[in-house]
Each structure stands twice: as structure tokens, then as C-alpha cells.
Amino acid sequence: MSETATKKRVPVKRWIILGLIALGIYAAFLGPTYLRPVAPVVVLPSEPTGISIFGFEITNTILATLLADIVLLLLAFNAWRFAKSGNLVPSGVHNFFEMLVEAFWNMAEGSAGKWAKRFFPITGTIFLLVFTANMIKLVPGFESIGRIAESPHGEGYAPIQILPGLYSIDKGKPVHLEHTESEGETHAVEGEVAGSPCTACEIIPFLRGSATDLNFTLALAVVTVVMVQVFGVMAMGPGYFEKFLQFRRLVNGGPFGIIDFLVGFLEIILEFAKIISFTFRLFGNIFAGALLLSIIGALTAVAIPAGLYIFEVFFGIIQAYVFSLLALVFMSQAVAGHHGGEAEGAEAH
């Protein structure tokens, strides 16, 4: 029974995969030089795409974030329409949404109790945004399609025209602008692309992963930490700030009161450390991942990057989860107050 079933199946997919691998080998090692992988350029700040709205310049990471937002809005609209339809059995993408909402609701309720209703929208939004931004970053075309421009370092590649108005960079011809003779040489060789926009070129991508920009992660971190303070005040009123300025302990705490008062300053520093660690955790992981992909892609172009892509998917999920989980834990700590910590400190002394 199973014998015939396996015999009937036509092995199409393996031929497709083998064909793709052969295509990859051709492009990376045998084909024209403009198809070859390029050594990565480490660029920390996001680059402008040339689009600007009301004088506000849209950088490539903003564009990617907007794209992630649009995808999320479409998914949310889809889920909302499904919820409206009255159909109780979800399928496909709705199933995924139900699983996600259920998991996050349980997580929020498990650690925050009655505050879960307030925390859940924030942690859920953070997870969905970071997750979508990290997944959308892995789509081919990100960080590779862009406009061609003069390299600011004077080290780039010669341009090559694929179609009229459509250029690529020729990885076989690196150009260093310091040496004027090599510049003249490339001009002589590339006679037909005399109208090209630059001599030592690099590609400035239209789309770059949102989390490879510090602004994106810093904005999320600041929002999260500010919301932690807001929830703390909502739960305990102005008494929340006693955690930072422990005047009461200073007055009636004796010699240990002074220590507690100084610990309050440490708490203030800790709030800023939260912002820093939130920011750099997400940024560091995603930026290092993007860098790793491009470096390994330049070294071994064919098989290994596919495995690393799986790794990147995994890291994207984990980082989104860690970000929202930490936000939830900090918020729960803020509303739970510092009485437990104080009692612990008293016991220790």
C-alpha cells in the first residue's frame, strides 16, 4: 500500500532544489562577475532612500518598518473580519493568531494576574511588531536592491549596466579612488557605461531590517520603560517613586536607612540600564545576524547561508519573545511594588 504510494509520487521538489543549487553555483562561481557575492560593507546608521515626506527624510529602516506595519495591519484586519464572521473554528492564519493570542494571554495572566488586561496589548503589540519586522527582513531583496551611489569611503566597485537605467556593481572590478590610475583604467575598460552615475559605487538598499537601526529598538525600549513607570504609578500612586527616593527609610531606618537611600539611586540607574539593555539586545542580535549572513554569503555562497537563514528565523522569534517577556516581567514588578524587596532586605540585615 505504502509502496505504491511512494512509487506514484513524482520527485519534483528535489529536482527543483537541485536546480536551484546548480543555479547558485553558476551565479557564484562560473557566471558573469556582477552575479557574484560581494564583501559586506558595515554601515551602522540607516541610509536615506531619497524619499522624503514633508521634508522628513525616510531612511531605509523606516521604510522597512512601515512595510512591517502594513503587513501587520492587513493580518489584523483579516483576523478582525474572521472574528466578525461568527465562525468559531479558525483555520490557517487565523489558527496562528488564536494560538499567539492564547499563549500571550496565558503568559500575561500567569505573571500579572488582574493587570493582565492592561499589559497584554502592549506586550502583544511589541511581540507582533518585532516578530514581523524580523521575519520580513529575511525576504530576498532586502539589503540587496537599492539605488547606486558613490561610495563615501572611496572604495567601491565599478558599475555595470544590466538593462537601460538599471545598474549593478561589478564585483570583479574593485575600485579604489585614492589611486587615480586605477580610476582612469576602469573608465577606459567601461567605455559603454560612461553615463553611469558613479565610478566607485556601492548599493544603498531601499529596505534594511528595522532592528538593524538603533532608533527602532531605542524607541521600543523607551516606550516600554516609560509604560513601566506609568503602570507603577497607576498601581501605587505617587508612592511608587519611594522606590527611587527612600526618604522614609533615611529618616527612621538608622544606619541601614542610608544604605537603602543609596540603593534608591541604584534603582534609578537600573531603569536607564533597562533601556540600554533592551535597545542593544535586539539591535545586537539582529545586526550581528545580518552581518553574519552577508559575510558567510560572501565566503560560501551556495549551501551554508540556507542553514543560517533557519538560524535567523529562530533568533527573530526568540528576540521578539524575549523583548515582550521582559517588558511583561518589568511591568509586573512595577505593579507588585517594592514591599517584598524591602522585607527581604530587612531579613538580610
Next chain:
Amino acid sequence: MTGDIVEAMRLLGAGLAMLGAIGAGVGVGLAAAGGVQAMGRNPDAAPIIQTNMILGMAFAEAVAIYALAVALIIIFAA
């Protein structure tokens, strides 16, 4: 020439700053080891252990993140 030496020293310093990642690596490994051991002994508590394990890993990782921040500052800002 001196500019080249300063540049080289800066890159060396950035590399040395990332030595801080050693401790974070050990910490994350210990957290994972403890978590897996606990899950092996008490599989029913796996979800709670997993959540706390990931939390602990995130905090252990923070040290490496500070090292990364220092390295990036040395390379790009200083």
C-alpha cells in the same frame, strides 16, 4: 603613520572589549544546562522553567550586550 597606529589600537580595543562576551556565554550555557536538567527531572513544569530560563538567559546576555555597545562606541563614535 601615527594615525594608522591609532586606528589599529582602536580596532584592537574594540576586539578586547568583546572579551566581555566570554562571561555571558558561560552564563547562558549554565542557564540552559540548569533549565534542561530541571525539565528532565520535572517535565510537567517545563513551561514555567522555560520562561524563567529564557529570562535568565536574557539577563546573562545583557553583559555581552554592554560589551557590544562599548565596542561599537569605540569603533564608530570615539
